[in-house]
Amino acid sequence: MSRAGRILVVDDDAAIRAVIGQSLRRAGHEVKAVGSLAELDRAFAAGAPDVLVTDVVLPDGNGLDMVAGLVADHPGLPVIVLSAQNTLTTAVRATEVGAYDYLPKPFDLDALTQAVAGALARGESDSVAPIGEEDRALPLIGRSPAMQEVYRVIARVVSNDLTVLISGESGTGKELVARAIHDLGPRRRAPFVAINMAAIPRELIEAELFGHERGAFTGAQARTAGRFEQAAGGTLFLDEIGDMPIEAQTRLLRVLQSGEFTTVGGARAIRADVRIVAATNRDLARLVADGQFREDLFYRLNVVPITLPALRERRQDMALLARHFLERAAEGGLPSKQLSEGAVGVLAQHDWPGNVRELENLMRRLAVLSRDVVITAADIGGVIGAPTPETVVPSDAGIEQAVRTRLARIEREEPDRLDDGTLYDRLIAEVERPLIEAMLARHGGNQLRAARALGINRNTLRKRLDTLGIEPR
Structure with a gap:
């Protein structure tokens, strides 16, 4: 069993501080949570922790710059960096300044608990020689959980x-x-x-x-x-x-x-x-x-x-990759093109046996062949023989893909409604209705328990039932 330790958490989001604190206390640790670098300095004045868990973007400075100084002043202090800027550059930079581990947001609480246990067991962080602050083009594109794990391993082996x-x-x-x-x-x-x-x-x-x-x-x-x-x-x-x-x-x-x-x-x-x-x-x-x-x-x-x-295992990176390849094609002299939401939906449904290389080649081809500035779902479907956007979304595609597919259908059938100012409310209602109905069914129609499960109060739930026309049973 891992030993308990004194953990200092730095994050400007009070909700994140609360969730992390609760999770680490359940694991037996003593936790202090602060929201800024100034509060961090005061906490250290009272005594250095056994492990520091910190965000990168803080209201009064950059957490990574702070880590470099703390590791220099407190050799052996394990630092775990959390960041919503989940790119390879951030992961490598965290390692460069001496962080013990890096977890991209949103992170898994079990993974954070294990990282803290590992840091306590190890007792000291890796030291890595900095490689300079010059701007660098990202060598890899993607923010999916699968790519985040790749970034973490790369960050640990570069030195x-x-x-x-x-x-x-x-x-x-x-x-x-x-x-x-x-x-x-x-x-x-x-x-x-x-x-x-x-x-x-x-x-x-x-x-x-x-x-x-x-x-x-x-x-x-x-x-x-x-x-x-x-x-x-x-x-x-x-x-x-x-x-x-x-x-x-x-x-x-x-x-x-x-x-x-x-x-x-x-x-x-x-x-x-x-x-x-x-x-x-x-x-x-x-x-x-x-x-x-x-x-x-x-x-x-x-x-x-x-x-x-494989690309089919990181579908949420599809739009980011496709747009990156279109930008790179334009930099190489090909016509500058953009992707419609419907086009992104079709891309995400393809299995991509040729993976990222196939996607790059397709974007270059469409940059040349597409007549309009905006590449549509029909343009992509005509090249790769993709199914129409109303095809049933694969079970592992998730809510993100379901939304993209719904947008693709609206773009094809009701294009004027994409810009009529009601899109947000209509799509939110489409997601909200089945969610509320499912929670009511799960709790036998008990509105109080359903509201607690949803994280809203009972009066808010009643208003949503009226607005959505849901008949409570």
């Missing part, structure tokens, strides 16, 4: 040289993750070298990786540096590692074990000063079981695993 194995379907962005790890880490000023193991003839793989001497084989007219030498001081990205021939796997394993290699036809050992990041769209564990991949190499590569979600 070290641990080997990373990225797995995921084709088109999910494995090389983007590898480049992010390189560009945000201490080796960023050295080369990033990528090699696709599936694209090289098996008899040439060793020469490609390790280089060769003049005369090492027919056609070797001069000494040639391999990818390990080309990436010296930087990162070597081994893409589609699952397609590497078994005999080449043996040579790679020896290099990872010894940290040295020799060129084909050479005798002098060369130090392998590279960070290894590998990627695959295949199940390496199954390949190991089938005897097609070395088990010892698998464990050497799988030090830090990162699994990228």
Whole structure:
């Protein structure tokens, strides 16, 4: 059982402070909650806590700037950062300033409780050298929970040289993750070298990786540096590692074990000063079981695993990604286009077997083919053969997708009503009615208990029943 500790919570939202405090107190901790940096200073004057939990955006300053100073003044203080600015940059910045962990809002209370327990058990935070404050384009796009977990792992590995194995379907962005790890880490000023193991003839793989001497084989007219030498001081990205021939796997394993290699036809050992990041769209564990991949190499590569979600598993990122690709297409000289809400609804219903790469290609294609500035649901459906917007929403698509689908139907059937000033009230009523009816049914028609479950008072519930025309039973 984890030990209890003194926890200081900093958040300008009183409701969040209350919820966090209640959850951590149930776990046995002593909790003090404040709403600003000024209150934080006064709390620290009375004694440093065992763990600090803080928001980033506070009314009198930036929480991350404060964390950097506190970690310097209180070595070993674990800090858990919470933020609604849930991008990769925020996650990495939190790690840079010395935070123990980073949780994007909205966060799971169990995850926060576990993070606090881990911080207390560990007793000290990671220290990470800052990489500078220059503006950087986001290497990865998405704010879904699945991508937040990817960001958290990336943030933890950028400062070290641990080997990373990225797995995921084709088109999910494995090389983007590898480049992010390189560009945000201490080796960023050295080369990033990528090699696709599936694209090289098996008899040439060793020469490609390790280089060769003049005369090492027919056609070797001069000494040639391999990818390990080309990436010296930087990162070597081994893409589609699952397609590497078994005999080449043996040579790679020896290099990872010894940290040295020799060129084909050479005798002098060369130090392998590279960070290894590998990627695959295949199940390496199954390949190991089938005897097609070395088990010892698998464990050497799988030090830090990162699994990228398929696009269909992060549908809430669809609009953000699509609009990003349209903007990038415009920057590349293609016509500038926008997406209608109906178009977003159709995108979210597609299964995307080609994942993010397929979506990017579609946006570039529509930027050229779409006649109007605004890309509609019909434009997308005509290209990908998507179902019409009134198709039943998949059960896992959630309320967000249901709203998008409803908007798509209104756009097609009643376009004038999108701008008549009643849209908000009509859609809220459509969601509110089944919610209230469900709560009344759950509590046997008892309005008091239904109101408590909904978090409203009984008089408000009665007014909503009258307004919506719900007959209480």
